[in-house]
Amino acid sequence: MAGDSTNGRRFIVEADGGSRGNPGPAGYGAVVRDGDTGRIIAEAAEYIGRATNNVAEYKGLIAGLRAAHEIDPTASVDVRMDSKLVVEQMSGRWKIKHPDMQPLAAEARTVFPRSQVSYAWIPRERNKDADRLANEAMDAGKAGRQWEPKGEPRPHPVAPAAAVSPVAAVAEPALEAPAPQAGWAFAGGQAIATTLVMLRHGETALTPQKRFSGSTGSDPQLSEKGRWQAERAAEALAARGTVEAVVSSPMLRTRETAEAVALRLGLPVRIEEGLRELDFGAWEGLTFAEVQERHPEDLNAWLASTKAKPTGSSESFASLTQRVGVARDKILARYAGKTVLVVSHVSPIKTLVRLALGAPPDAVYRMELSAASLCAVQYYSDGNASLRLLNDTGHLR
Structure with a gap:
């Protein structure tokens, strides 16, 4: 389990990435679920151009973590992915040797403190929502456009101090700067x-x-x-x-x-x-x-x-x-x-x-x-x- 959060809130992040060619046209998808109800409260997806499966998977992880952070930066996060490579590397059990993976893993670790995040492998059939979004992103890229959420964004009620726009949380979590939180991050003072x-x-x-x-x-x-x-x-x-x-x-x-x-x-x-x-x-x-x-x-x-x-x-x-x-x-x-x-x-x-x-x-x-x-x-x-x-x-x- 991830470390306890300040207010006890828990999220589940499911992320996936794919490449049609490996390397080839690639995209990622991620969903954030309420840890108690399992309800999806945020989605993220993006076509990223030509890349490998592993790069796309890491970018999906980063986008999912950022979407969760925008909702509540104090929450604990359980990450679930069908990529054993990413799960084992981010858990610290496997070394990250590939130069393309190293900066992405480092970036993922900056979103939440390590004590607030845990990683678990799940079978592909249990990661269907993230997989669906990754394919939607790749389909959008093939059509010469970026992915956009379908229909109304799902609501995600949060405390006023941590509130963000549903469109920002769903459409561009990897690029737009997160809403400023109270205080700054400190390490060693x-x-x-x-x-x-x-x-x-x-x-x-x-x-x-x-x-x-x-x-x-x-x-x-x-x-x-x-x-x-x-x-x-x-x-x-x-x-x-x-x-x-x-x-x-x-x-x-x-x-x-x-x-x-x-x-x-x-x-x-x-x-x-x-x-x-x-x-x-x-x-x-x-x-x-x-x-x-x-x-x-x-x-x-x-x-x-x-x-x-x-x-x-x-x-x-x-x-x-x-x-x-x-x-x-x-x-x-x-x-x-x-x-x-x-x-x-x-x-x-x-x-x-x-x-x-x-x-x-x-x-x-x-x-x-x-x-x-x-x-x-x-x-x-x-x-x-x-x-x-x-x-x-x-x-x-």
């Missing part, structure tokens, strides 16, 4: 925090012209001014002396910016695909005025909804949020307790700031991020996040 210092890349030839420059365009290099900006950022970050790792988007302009800082700090650059800029499709290389003239209806739809896509694009702000949230979680798991420089673009950085604040999706349209500007968010092990810096350009003056 000190708060456990991981800091992401986010640096937008320096200018390219397209930046001063305010042209759309995403992940499917010309992939421009830094201009002379952009290289100067990267050097100034490197000087400022070296002077602070707190950065312990550097992670970058794969785009040329971000890699050049990251390498300038990493060289000064004596650190390697780790590439994270999920940090790339939004795909702007047919808008790549165009100014806002040119897009307004050529694709007025698509532009208006895009500005009105974060679920709309630029003309010919493969993704919306909503789908970008999915991959950026996954990238964030991987970084937090890999560098827990450290200060990490994340070199990225306007859209991913705005999204990370929005998620940290718990702001609505359209908040991304209300932020200004200058070239080579710095933002910083501190993430705590209890799920809270604190915005510490936004669009700082002091090092460029």
Whole structure:
């Protein structure tokens, strides 16, 4: 049994993941049940792109734990899965050797204190609800969309201090920041925090012209001014002396910016695909005025909804949020307790700031991020996040 919770409440989390190809198109599903009645009080599912069964199973576990945490972070949790691998590894009886599994297991352990969680294997036929959701997520991905709950979300009454939106609890538990709880998480008397210092890349030839420059365009290099900006950022970050790792988007302009800082700090650059800029499709290389003239209806739809896509694009702000949230979680798991420089673009950085604040999706349209500007968010092990810096350009003056 899991350790006793403060208020005696108990949840059962059933989770599953699948891959059609292993690796192949993958998704996960998870349900949270009331421990006394067995009633389902929250669901979570997501299509995660190409992955293995084991990765999908771990992501299902994380989503289930987070959904339970949003309802009541003081509850005890009995996790039940038909994956013997995940159950044995999370119980500490088997070693986790695969590099893809290690950060996911570490992330799962940060959701609840270990004393509040237990793990048990169940036969596949007793895990039908989680399996159903995982298949729904994969079916949605095959259709080019993300999973959405069917019908009205199931109610889950909780004390007012821990209340969360049923839509948030069901639809996006893996990405949206949990509702802040009273107090912070402490270990040994000190708060456990991981800091992401986010640096937008320096200018390219397209930046001063305010042209759309995403992940499917010309992939421009830094201009002379952009290289100067990267050097100034490197000087400022070296002077602070707190950065312990550097992670970058794969785009040329971000890699050049990251390498300038990493060289000064004596650190390697780790590439994270999920940090790339939004795909702007047919808008790549165009100014806002040119897009307004050529694709007025698509532009208006895009500005009105974060679920709309630029003309010919493969993704919306909503789908970008999915991959950026996954990238964030991987970084937090890999560098827990450290200060990490994340070199990225306007859209991913705005999204990370929005998620940290718990702001609505359209908040991304209300932020200004200058070239080579710095933002910083501190993430705590209890799920809270604190915005510490936004669009700082002091090092460029």
